[in-house]
Amino acid sequence: MSAKLEIRNLVKKFGGLTATNDVSFTIEPGQSVGLIGPNGAGKTTIFSQIMGEHPQTKGEILIDGKEISHLATPQRIHAGVSRTYQVPRPFSEMSVAENIRVGLMPDSIWDMITRGPNREREVEIASAIGLGEDQLERLPSELSMGDLRKLEMARTLATSPRLMLLDEVFAGLTVNEIAVISDLVQSMRDDGMTFLIVSHDLKALEPLVDHAIAINHGEVIAQGQYQDVMGSDIVRASYLGTA
C-alpha cells in the first residue's frame, strides 16, 4: 500500500531558467509530507518531474529504491505513483462513472474490448471518495469545485497508487469542502498511503502532514518536522518575500 520516494539532486532547466536546482529529499512509506513555498518556487515542476511529464535535466527519482526516470508517465503510474492537478482535468463530456472508468482501464487493448467495465469497483471508488451513487451519471460541468476535486482524486485512486501527489488540493474550496477532503486524506493515511501534498492553505495542510519540505527559487531551503520548518526564519522570510 505504501511507497518510498527518493529524490536525488533534481535539476530542471527550461532554457536559461533553472526551475529546480539540486533538490533532494526522501519520503518514507506511509509518511505524509507537505511541499510548501511561495508561488513560482518550483513545487508543481517537482510533481511534473516525478510523473515524467517534464523529464528532469539531471538527478534521480526512485520509487522503493528503483530508478523510474527512464519510464514514461503511464509506466510510473503502474509503479505506484499518481497525481492530481491544480486545476481539475476531468473528461468534460463523460459522466463521473466514465471518468473513474478511464483510471480503471486495463493496459491491454484486447482486454479493453473484451472485458466490460467493473461497475462495482467504480461505485466503490466513488463512494470511498464521497461521491454518491446519484452523482455517477452526472457530467463534470454539473459538479461543484469540491466534487470536481473528489472526482480528480477518484480517478487518481482508480490507478491503485501507493504514493499520491496532491497539487493545491484545497484551492477554490469552501470550508466544508476542505473538511471533507481532509477527512478523506486522513482516512487514506490511516490505510497507509504515502502523500506529498502541495498547498497554499497552510491551516488546512497542517493536520494532514507530519513533515514538510520548503522550497524557494527551485531550491530546498528547509525540511524536517512541520512545526520546525514553519518556525524557520528562512521559510518565513521566503513567504514574506524577503528571502
Place this chain on the structure above:
Amino acid sequence: MNLRWHHFALWALFIVGMFALPQFVSNGTLRTMIFANFLAIFAISWDTLSGRTGYISFGHPFLIGIGAYTTAILTHRFDFPVEISIPIAVIATMVGGLIVLLPALRIKGSYFALVTLAMMELVYQLVQVVRPDLTGGTRGMSGLPTLTRGAANGYYMSVSLMLAIALSMWLIMKTRLGTALSAIGMNEEAVSGSGLSVTKLKMTAFLMSAFIAGLGGAVYIHYLGSIAPRALFDINFVFTIIVAALIGGAGTTIGPIAGAFFLTFLLEYLRPWLPGAERYMVYSGLALLIYMYQPKGMWALMTQATFKSKIRP
C-alpha cells in the same frame, strides 16, 4: 458495454430498411445511394481516428489510395484474383500508413493535419511519376475487374459492407476502448495521467481507421472498375469526407452515415441547377449553419428533437 435491447432493435430496423430500399426506389437513386454508402465508409474511417481522438486527418485519401492502388495494380498488372488482392490491399494500407504516419502521431493539432495533407499530395504526385507502367500515371487504370453488375447488386454489396463496418465500429466504440479513445479527444494528458499509453491507443485508432479506409478504397475501385488519381486525391474529396462526418455528428457511428447520405443526395440534387463547383458553396454554407447551431451535428439535432434531452456522446 452499455448496451440495451432497443439499441439492437434500432439497428435491426435500420438494416432491414436499408436492404428493403431497392424495392421502392429507382436505379438512378440506387446508384446515388451506392456512392453514399462508400462515402459513409470513408467518413466512419475518418471519424474512428479524427472524430474520436481529435487528431484531424486532412489526408484520408492517402490511406484510401494505398488500398485502391494496391488492389488495382495486383489485379490489373499481375492478374491476382480480387479475393486475394483486397485482403493484401487492406494489410498494405495498415502497414504502409503506419510506417508513414506513425511519426506524425507524435505531433498535434494543425501540424498533424498538415502532415496528413502533405502525405496525400505526395502520394498523388508519386503515383503519377513513379513507375507509371504500374500505376497508369496521370490517367490511372481502367478495365479493372468489377465485383458486381447492375445497380441493385452494387447497392447490396456496398450497403452490406457499410453496415458491417458501421455495426462493428459501433460495438467496438461501446467498449472501454471507445471510452479511452474519446477520452484522448477530450484531454490527452489526463489519459496519460490515468496510466494509459496514449501512443498505443492512437495507434489502435489509426490501424482501425486504416483498415476501414483500405477495405473501402479497394472495394470502391472494384465497383467503379477504374481508378483515376485526380479524382481520388482531390481536395474536394477530403472535405466531403470530413464534412460528412462533422455534419452528421463526429464521435458517433450513425452521424457519419447520416452525414454521408445527406451530402451525397444534396450534391446530386443540386447538380441540375449548379453543375459546377458552386454546389460546394451551398453545402459549405449548410454545413456551417448546422455546425454553428449544433456542433455535434445532425445526429444530435435529431436526438434532441426526438427525446428533448441533453445530448451525451
